[in-house]
Amino acid sequence: MSRRILVIKMSSLGDLLHTLPAISDAVAAEPGLIVDWLCEEPFADIARLHPAVRNVIVSGRVRWKKEGLNGKNIKERIGLIRKLRSEHYDLIIDAQSRIKSARLGLLCRGTLVGPSAHTATDKETRFMYKRSFRVDISQGAIESYRQLFAQALGYKHSGLPQFGITKHQWPEASLSGSNNLIFFHGTTWESKHWPESQWIDLLAIAKEAGEEVLLPWSSEAEKARAERLVESAAWGTILPRLSLWDLAGVISKCKGAVGLDTGLSHVAGAIGIPVVGIFGSTNSVLTGVKGALAKNLSAAIECAPCMLKVCPINATTPPCYETITPETVYSELEKLVAVNQ
Structure with a gap:
């Protein structure tokens, strides 16, 4: 039995x-x-x-x-x-x-x-x-x-982690956003947020490349941030509020993602699309995005990862993120997308 x-x-x-x-x-x-x-x-x-x-x-x-x-x-x-x-x-x-x-x-x-x-x-x-x-x-x-x-x-495990998720779990007809990029700009700790100016520059690079970008949100604060980013960059599409299941379906059809140390970045990695994770205050070795097409970028600064919820140097713009530029992020994403094509 x-x-x-x-x-x-x-x-x-x-x-x-x-x-x-x-x-x-x-x-x-x-x-x-x-x-x-x-x-x-x-x-x-x-x-x-x-x-x-x-x-x-x-x-x-x-x-x-x-x-x-x-x-x-x-x-x-x-x-x-x-x-x-x-x-x-x-x-x-x-x-x-x-x-x-x-x-x-x-x-x-x-x-x-x-x-x-x-x-x-x-x-x-x-x-x-x-x-x-x-x-x-x-x-x-x-x-x-x-x-x-x-x-x-009572068994021994080996090999790379397998998440068990397949893109076929979501019917094609129910999905939108196919072949777009998606940016996960929301997270919990203040210290895990990439500065909005960096997101705006990243959107500008995507615009110049002609790549459509989707921005999800799950709270009014995240929605307001998405609106600021899209308005400032004059680029990007704000998704309606979606259930986790429906959002995972949208992610499964995207060509690539950029995200912070947040759950949705891990969803993208588990589904298997190209994803670049941005890590400043937290440790990418312990909680980095996993997946065959995942790349984690960690801040190159002595105090990182500090594992503090609020940066003691600059609470609104942690200096560690100055070492992770939009140009570097987009370049790494392009490499991953090219491998997946």
Whole structure:
């Protein structure tokens, strides 16, 4: 009989994507393995990207916290618990290694495992796991998840990471933006933002080359930035607000992408289109974009990567990004696109 496992990886977008190769390894090592995934609402579409995932179980934790207790979300919480208790799993792998994820794992029926205290995000989870495994986090998130799954399920992994995503998952008729470039200008930390002047210059280079550029957004702040960039450069098309699934479909049809240390850059790399990642304050070795056609550009300055959310030298225009010019970014993108043609 095929084994059943539940993967717990609640957030964020990039972290869920980094878990996909571990699932690819697992189903390759154990054909017939049944995989369910527990994640938070905003990232359910990412879990659905892998064809080996049977069911995606969604938690509304973040929304519930904002709403406070009310009749509707009390019913939803009870429904989630019932869903988690409805099936027995041979193994429950907590790849989040947080108290919030381990608590949910304990509600499930099955053996809960996760990283050891040496590598878990929350050390207290060691008291909640039946078994724990030591992984090497210095090799980056993707490799550490691959090690965790391999030890938990009892196989050896090797080779390059396979995300399991194919461009054929999205019907041609439902997509727009074919053969365009797409720029991911939004991210979380202030220190991870490439200056708007750099984006404007990059759009100008694309305009001169006759390359159409799409700009997605997921918040009003990102929409306002996209509007400023397009207005200043007199180039680019702002996409409507899309679900993650639909946006991934658009990305799959683009000829190339440029992005920051943000989840959408990782989506592009996982899908397999040419993508250039821009890294200043964060470490491209640990969280860089992965993919056969991915190129990460890291700031060439002594203080980088500082891993600080706000640059202590210049909060609005971190000096590290002066070393990553629009000309360099576009040149690297052109090289990748040429290889893919």
